[in-house]
Amino acid sequence: MLKNYLKIAFKVFLRRKFFTFISLFAISFTLVVLMVAVSFLDHVFGAQPPETKLDRTIGVFHLQMKSPDDNNTWSSPGGYKFFDRYARNLPGVEIMSLLTDTFDGGKVYSYLDGNKIESYLKHTDGEFWRIMEFTFLEGGPFTSDDEKNANFVAVINEATRKKFFDGQSALGRTLEVDGQRFRVVGVVANVPYLRTIPFADIWVPISTMKTQAYKNQLLGGFNALFLARSKADFPMIKEEFQSRLKQVEFDDPKEYNRMIGYAETLFEFMSRPLTNSRQEEPAKVGRALATIFIIMILFMLLPAINLVNINISRIMERASEIGVRKAFGASSWTLVGQFIVENVLLSLIGGAIGFVLSRFVLRAITESGFFPYADFQLNYRVFLYGLAVAVFFGLMSGVYPAWKMSRLHPADALKGVAR
Amino acid sequence: MIKHLLKLVWNRKRINFLITVEIFFSFLVVFAVLVFAVYYTDNYRQPLGFNYENVWSVTLDMKSASTPGSRESDKQQQFATIKNMLAGLREFSEVESAAGIWGIPYWSGDWTGDREINGKGKDFEIGFNEATDEVKDVLGLNIVRGRWFGKEDDGATNYRPVVINQLMARTFFGDEDPIGKDISNPKDKERVEQRVIGVVDDFRKGGEFSAKRGYVFHRNDLASEKVSPPRSLIIKVRPGVTAAFEEKILARLQAEARDWSFDIKPLAQMREANFQEYLVPMAAFGLIAGFLLIMVGLGLTGVLWQSVTQRTKEIGLRRAKGATRRRIYRQILGELFIITTIGLLAGVLVVVQFPLLNFMGFANSRVYAISAAISLALVYLLTTICGLYPSRLATRVQPAEALHYE
Amino acid sequence: MTSQATASTTSANGAQTSTANMIQLEGIEKVYRTDRIETVALSDINLSVRAGEFISIMGPSGSGKSTLLNVIGLLDVPTGGKVSVNSKPVTSYGDKHLARVRNEEIGFVFQTFHLINDLSVVDNVEIPLLYRKGLSGAERRKLALRALDRVGLHARVHHFPSQLSGGQQQRVAIARAIVGNPRILLADEPTGNLDSQMGDEIMGVLKGLNDDGATIVMVTHDPRQSEKTERIVRLFDGRQVS
Ligand SMILES: Nc1ncnc2c1ncn2[C@@H]1O[C@H](COP(=O)(O)OP(=O)(O)O)[C@@H](O)[C@H]1O
Numbered sequence A: 001m002l003k004n005y006l007k008i009a010f011k012v013f014l015r016r017k018f019f020t021f022i023s024l025f026a027i028s029f030t031l032v033v034l035m036v037a038v039s040f041l042d043h044v045f046g047a048q049p050p051e052t053k054l055d056r057t058i059g060v061f062h063l064q065m066k067s068p069d070d071n072n073t074w075s076s077p078g079g080y081k082f083f084d085r086y087a088r089n090l091p092g093v094e095i096m097s098l099l100t101d102t103f104d105g106g107k108v109y110s111y112l113d114g115n116k117i118e119s120y121l122k123h124t125d126g127e128f129w130r131i132m133e134f135t136f137l138e139g140g141p142f143t144s145d146d147e148k149n150a151n152f153v154a155v156i157n158e159a160t161r162k163k164f165f166d167g168q169s170a171l172g173r174t175l176e177v178d179g180q181r182f183r184v185v186g187v188v189a190n191v192p193y194l195r196t197i198p199f200a201d202i203w204v205p206i207s208t209m210k211t212q213a214y215k216n217q218l219l220g221g222f223n224a225l226f227l228a229r230s231k232a233d234f235p236m237i238k239e240e241f242q243s244r245l246k247q248v249e250f251d252d253p254k255e256y257n258r259m260i261g262y263a264e265t266l267f268e269f270m271s272r273p274l275t276n277s278r279q280e281e282p283a284k285v286g287r288a289l290a291t292i293f294i295i296m297i298l299f300m301l302l303p304a305i306n307l308v309n310i311n312i313s314r315i316m317e318r319a320s321e322i323g324v325r326k327a328f329g330a331s332s333w334t335l336v337g338q339f340i341v342e343n344v345l346l347s348l349i350g351g352a353i354g355f356v357l358s359r360f361v362l363r364a365i366t367e368s369g370f371f372p373y374a375d376f377q378l379n380y381r382v383f384l385y386g387l388a389v390a391v392f393f394g395l396m397s398g399v400y401p402a403w404k405m406s407r408l409h410p411a412d413a414l415k416g417v418a419r
Numbered sequence B: 001m002i003k004h005l006l007k008l009v010w011n012r013k014r015i016n017f018l019i020t021v022e023i024f025f026s027f028l029v030v031f032a033v034l035v036f037a038v039y040y041t042d043n044y045r046q047p048l049g050f051n052y053e054n055v056w057s058v059t060l061d062m063k064s065a066s067t068p069g070s071r072e073s074d075k076q077q078q079f080a081t082i083k084n085m086l087a088g089l090r091e092f093s094e095v096e097s098a099a100g101i102w103g104i105p106y107w108s109g110d111w112t113g114d115r116e117i118n119g120k121g122k123d124f125e126i127g128f129n130e131a132t133d134e135v136k137d138v139l140g141l142n143i144v145r146g147r148w149f150g151k152e153d154d155g156a157t158n159y160r161p162v163v164i165n166q167l168m169a170r171t172f173f174g175d176e177d178p179i180g181k182d183i184s185n186p187k188d189k190e191r192v193e194q195r196v197i198g199v200v201d202d203f204r205k206g207g208e209f210s211a212k213r214g215y216v217f218h219r220n221d222l223a224s225e226k227v228s229p230p231r232s233l234i235i236k237v238r239p240g241v242t243a244a245f246e247e248k249i250l251a252r253l254q255a256e257a258r259d260w261s262f263d264i265k266p267l268a269q270m271r272e273a274n275f276q277e278y279l280v281p282m283a284a285f286g287l288i289a290g291f292l293l294i295m296v297g298l299g300l301t302g303v304l305w306q307s308v309t310q311r312t313k314e315i316g317l318r319r320a321k322g323a324t325r326r327r328i329y330r331q332i333l334g335e336l337f338i339i340t341t342i343g344l345l346a347g348v349l350v351v352v353q354f355p356l357l358n359f360m361g362f363a364n365s366r367v368y369a370i371s372a373a374i375s376l377a378l379v380y381l382l383t384t385i386c387g388l389y390p391s392r393l394a395t396r397v398q399p400a401e402a403l404h405y406e
Numbered sequence C: 001m002t003s004q005a006t007a008s009t010t011s012a013n014g015a016q017t018s019t020a021n022m023i024q025l026e027g028i029e030k031v032y033r034t035d036r037i038e039t040v041a042l043s044d045i046n047l048s049v050r051a052g053e054f055i056s057i058m059g060p061s062g063s064g065k066s067t068l069l070n071v072i073g074l075l076d077v078p079t080g081g082k083v084s085v086n087s088k089p090v091t092s093y094g095d096k097h098l099a100r101v102r103n104e105e106i107g108f109v110f111q112t113f114h115l116i117n118d119l120s121v122v123d124n125v126e127i128p129l130l131y132r133k134g135l136s137g138a139e140r141r142k143l144a145l146r147a148l149d150r151v152g153l154h155a156r157v158h159h160f161p162s163q164l165s166g167g168q169q170q171r172v173a174i175a176r177a178i179v180g181n182p183r184i185l186l187a188d189e190p191t192g193n194l195d196s197q198m199g200d201e202i203m204g205v206l207k208g209l210n211d212d213g214a215t216i217v218m219v220t221h222d223p224r225q226s227e228k229t230e231r232i233v234r235l236f237d238g239r240q241v242s
């Protein structure tokens, strides 16, 4: 019977090319947009190398100092002195790492044979390489001792190796950036630009900064990362961090006497603008997720209504066919079966087209170079969810009216009574 | 005729309802995208207030706690270094002029505030900047009244000279002459007079797509306690100077301060990045909305087509009773027009709530009105296009076909 | 009125006992209700059709002929009364059971053909066989071709309905009605949309089927055609007048 259903379904698709085209267009287009959106979120927030332990990682990405009368606020990434003095040894934290914010003054220049080379430089410590799992193409990370002894060593990415060393082995060779010379100890695979925490072209020890002024700053330029023993320790870490904030000794308490900030996941931090939550309050993840979800639902609403419309039209058009089939012995269930097969098949074909198109679009975005070192991947799980939604709508919109119609007496169906 | 059409629409209310809902949502989608498009186009057509061509920026990273709490001696040291740098830069024959400024155009960092003076300026956003005397030449600012900062301001000790933009002048002083007026914030406890000495064109630091707003330049004399070292230097280079000159600049600056870092970039390049930031999301959303519309259009065509096929008998009957082809054509399009209008009415009802709820609050009612008008036109156009083929199909129905269906 | 004709059909499938009533209607009533109007389409119809009989139903337009045929063909349920087909009390049957009876016992020919435009001629004819278990595709095709042969349409099997003339379409419809070898053939004005020559041809086909043992009920308002049948039932305003 199924073979028969399939055969009939294909015949119907071919004879009703326009309707088939619209349905396929709606389904595949909706899936493509969903897939690109989800891939983007996944690319920015998903756990992928080097951030493989993202589920256990929490950080401090922004701090604020307030004046006694609350009129002045100084807001910036945290300072080395603050983290070094107050954020170490939080309970539940296995590893803590400090790193400069690549996008806050991390852009540096080198001049090589009269050509200007632009790179992003990140200052960090030995622990950074233990929280992150970089793929080393050669050599290895620098160590905590390198950081302690201010050794001028650097880990570079593949793209930098290409620019400076023509892709040849770079181990032990030196490169000059921003007027300083570093010896290369490791080369890693490129990290996407949108992975804002680990991203850089060149990683060097903090202690190689041009001046040691950073050691006296409560605010300025640094992020802290904490690798927790488990996700369950997050609340404890967050709480302890709040109590640490109260212990801060200020340089001039008349000017600034209060420190505000949160230990939070990257998603919590990045979702703040979405929920309009100010830096002074904890991030509202629930609301951020709900907002994203609602936007997606709203977006899918129009294609869904469209699909329902088309399907109802299709069924009405075939009222007389339903009547005929009933007159010659099809039971209601047989007919419903036919429409289920038709709609599921159509959704699946639309899904397949959407799948191919999504990969194509993602590849195009990746290769456009608009987001440096990006590699947008199709998220198969989400794709299946999307497909399930498409099938669901196909069923709801196609089978429900068909079922109602099949319940009609054939005489009425033949007259096309159903409106 | 209208009454007759309304009756037809009502009798087919179930399928028409779905079309109405679809049109309603399409309108909202088009409207949302258009509000942004109209808003940005509107901004783009305003004068920019400065000239970015052949201007290079050098952002300074002084690698020290250059914070409000830093020690005064540190600051004086930095002032001296920057003065030397500017003097050094001016020696190059490639350089027309060089200046120091807190916030360079197109930079995303911002310094804003608001103030109410004599009941005016409530909820009026003002941007601030601190500029040295040469900024006027480097950015080609156009003085429409009074004058820009100069040596004659060195003697100003009991007040701070400021230059404001035209929008600011109009908002606070209307037709009055703003020169000599005080614009300091009445709420400030230790308030120092801020005396307007000049008015410039509507300077927009945020670039072509940013909104017009009030603007205040403070003078940076690279000396007094009240000002901080500029974040950036801006240099006007002679036309035809190439990027190779950057290395020379860098060497010169590095010679003044070995431990500082410098980020050299032509403003034109920052402008391009700034454009991308606005246009890429716009293009992405526009593309999605466009595809959504195509999809809705196709769907609508399909539904209308089917409805014409289904109504062959009715149409044939009308033809048999003497309705002309033209009349049938008008009837089908007329029905569609009614359905579209109902959906759009609902959409407009929702959209007029936006300004009241301050949803998408960045746009003013003019932008709303234009966007709504264009969206209405677009959706009408879309439904008409979708209706053309099916109604043509309807006119081809022969009177005999009415009989054919018994 | 049923006193005439003591069943002398040349029954090809001889198993059929001639005295059995193929179709039996008792006190059939059909009322259509809409928001405002109530139409009595049929009232108190009592009718028996014996196996192998060929009867016609006549009456002015709107007198309930189609409704009556739909009730007999189980396409519509009466609001009152009892229907038996081949001695089965179908009034009490559920959807699945009804579908089975429609499939095995009854073949329907509509005035407006009601062919499925998306399917080719032979696919249209195969439809009743699709809902019958245990038939392979090849067997279905063979039976469909044989039925088309019987109505004289073997040359047009891969055309689509829109490519055929009205008479040809009606012959396809008849082929579809007889392909499952039903014992009852119901035809609603099968010649109504055709010119008289074409109508005569169709009539000839029906007559041949009746000779092979099919019980036929035909609605018509063409006296020339009804004369060729064994018995005429007349309706007026939903009532049986003879
Ligand atoms: N679905 C329906 N709803 C309401 N009235 C109907 C319906 N179908 C038929 N009728 C009415 O029933 C009566 C008989 O119709 P019908 O059997 O089609 O007549 P005819 O003898 O011309 O075939 C007519 O008055 C018709 O208006």
Ligand SMILES: [Mg+2]
Binding pocket: C065, C066, C067
């Ligand atoms: Mg009739």
